[in-house]
Amino acid sequence: MTIRKQLPAGDPRPYHHGKLAEALVDATFDIVREKGIEGVSVREAARRVDVSSSAPFKHFKNRADLMLAVxxxxxxxxxxxxxxxxxxxxxxxxxxxxxxxxxxxxxxxxxxxxxxxxxxxxxxxxxxxxxxxxxxxxxxxxxxxxxxxxxxxxxxxxxxxxxxxxxxxxxxxxxxxxxxxxxxxxxxxxxxxxxxxxxxxxxxxxxxx
Amino acid sequence: MTIRKQLPAGDPRPYHHGKLAEALVDATFDIVREKGIEGVSVREAARRVDVSSSAPFKHFKNRADLMLAVxxxxxxxxxxxxxxxxxxxxxxxxxxxxxxxxxxxxxxxxxxxxxxxxxxxxxxxxxxxxxxxxxxxxxxxxxxxxxxxxxxxxxxxxxxxxxxxxxxxxxxxxxxxxxxxxxxxxxxxxxxxxxxxxxxxxxxxxxxx
Missing domain, CATH: 1.10.357.10 (Tetracycline Repressor, domain 2)
Known part of the structure; x- marks a missing residue:
């Protein structure tokens, strides 16, 4: 198995494939660092990990749910x-x-x-x-x-x-x-x-x- | 001077006449008690002291301004x-x-x-x-x-x-x-x-x- 096969060029999967929940939580820590807890929104977290604003809702049904995970x-x-x-x-x-x-x-x-x-x-x-x-x-x-x-x-x-x-x-x-x-x-x-x-x-x- | 003259019946002035800023700050403490700091908005403070949502802006130009006073x-x-x-x-x-x-x-x-x-x-x-x-x-x-x-x-x-x-x-x-x-x-x-x-x-x- 070649490295090229393990990491195919042009793989369209985002880096957080299978780890979207974790990526959103990490992004939320960044938001808190920059804007405080009040600056957190699910939409902003989604924007930062480059997914659609509806994608997070598979993992977090709202902001409160995201903050629980944080x-x-x-x-x-x-x-x-x-x-x-x-x-x-x-x-x-x-x-x-x-x-x-x-x-x-x-x-x-x-x-x-x-x-x-x-x-x-x-x-x-x-x-x-x-x-x-x-x-x-x-x-x-x-x-x-x-x-x-x-x-x-x-x-x-x-x-x-x-x-x-x-x-x-x-x-x-x-x-x-x-x-x-x-x-x-x-x-x-x-x-x-x-x-x-x-x-x-x-x-x-x-x-x- | 009678008591009736000092406190005329049916005085249309709201209780916070001349003290709107203070009333808004007090209302904000109530909001924080009930909803946390995140629940604060100028609009909600205005609603609680029963003034129009534009009335507070004479005293506080935005939420950050209101929170400074709090x-x-x-x-x-x-x-x-x-x-x-x-x-x-x-x-x-x-x-x-x-x-x-x-x-x-x-x-x-x-x-x-x-x-x-x-x-x-x-x-x-x-x-x-x-x-x-x-x-x-x-x-x-x-x-x-x-x-x-x-x-x-x-x-x-x-x-x-x-x-x-x-x-x-x-x-x-x-x-x-x-x-x-x-x-x-x-x-x-x-x-x-x-x-x-x-x-x-x-x-x-x-x-x-």
Whole structure:
């Protein structure tokens, strides 16, 4: 079999043949990057992947349906980044630190994804699957603080749920505020990711007894 | 002068006479509450205050203009709530605590306003005046941590800017996540404001040397 046979010249199939849904979701991330979430429409996504404005409706019956798939993709990307981070850790607060740093690095590298996650904490709906993935990550988080409290690792012996909420909000606040780089003091702008990691490290160092 | 003369029966003036701009902004907060920011249009705001769809254009030339005024109102409301909170404090970390608690109480009482503030950290533009008010609050915040560091009040003698960023992100994360009540563990749902204040208190207690 020749290369020419595998990729026949003049093949009329568009590059997204069989992957139109994925191509539309990817195009939507581009739209959000350029115009914000409000700029998204199924028609615009179709235009960007060069299909007719009716073609997307086989996969997404409306804008809300498309946005559900976009939230799914953002949540899955976050889960994969975080899941890989703490496997080599055993101490629960080391797991918190590793997962937190992974979350910050992910949000800094994927500001549009983070913007989608932020919106899905407010007005943008999540699918049952996305909610399940978020719940699973939240479950780990609370379990680590519970384990840390049991072994006396938290300074002043606080309610571990409060420590988990504080630390989760810390991460969420750092990454969502930095996602668009606007809620940042000019003094911090030189290396935002280093600043985010230092702030989280300070919070966490102070939590340890 | 009789009461009847002050409020003549059958006065044909609409309630927003002379205050149409304000009425449109208030109506927009209602739209955001019901439909999210994406649901806002000048036409819909006009419909809600019962004026013709062309009437608003004397005040707001388009949707973006209307949203600028909405962000202005949200930021001003936050500034007033925070400004009143720390006047009786002298210790810088007591100022941080008072301003932080005021911010949390405000965001909990005004979730739609907080949603607008959150969006103005991402894709929603701010007027120069709103940005100035935010910058002023940020200035106070960093100054308090600078003063606390100078008097040795911060545990482990951290960079005061990092402590300020961590504590600001803590507040921002707590209040924006709670603003719509979705990024909350079920265990925390009983009294969200108490949980938010406890989490911030824990963060701050750990910062003190």
């Amino acid at each position: 939230v799914d993709k953002a949540v899955e990307s976050l889960r994969i980044a975080v899941e890989a981070s703490f496997l080599s850790q055993s101490d629960p607060l080391d797991c918190v630190r590793a997962a937190g740093d992974a979350y910050l690095a992910w949000s800094y590298a994927h500001p549009v994804h983070m913007q989608i996650i932020t919106a899905s904490c407010a007005s943008l709906p999540r699918s049952a699957d996305a909610q399940h993935q978020i719940d699973e990550m939240t479950g780990y988080w609370f379990a680590w603080f519970g384990a840390a409290a049991s072994s006396g690792a938290l300074r002043g012996d606080p309610d571990p749920s409060i420590a988990a909420v504080a630390s989760g909000a810390q991460l969420y606040g750092l990454s969502s505020a930095f996602a668009e780089g606007r809620c940042v003091s000019p003094a911090m702008a030189a290396d935002p990711l280093a600043t985010m990691k230092s702030a989280f490290a300070l919070h966490l160092a102070n939590l340890r007894s | 962000v202005d109102k949200a930021v001003e409301s936050l500034r007033i709530a925070v400004e009143a909170s720390f006047l009786s404090q002298s210790d810088p970390l007591d100022c941080v605590r008072a301003a932080g608690d005021a911010y949390l109480a405000w965001s909990y009482a005004h979730p739609v306003h907080m949603q607008i503030i959150t969006a103005s950290c991402a894709s929603l533009p701010r007027s120069a005046d709103a940005q100035h008010q935010i910058d002023e609050m940020t200035g106070y915040w960093f100054a308090w941590f600078g003063a606390a560091a100078s008097s040795g009040a911060l545990r482990g003698d951290p960079d005061p800017s990092i402590a300020a960023v961590a504590s600001g992100a803590q507040l921002y994360g707590l209040s924006s996540a709670f603003a719509e009540g979705r990024c909350v563990s079920p265990a925390m749902a009983a009294d969200p404001l108490a949980t938010m204040k406890s989490a911030f208190a824990l963060h701050l207690a750990n910062l003190r040397s």
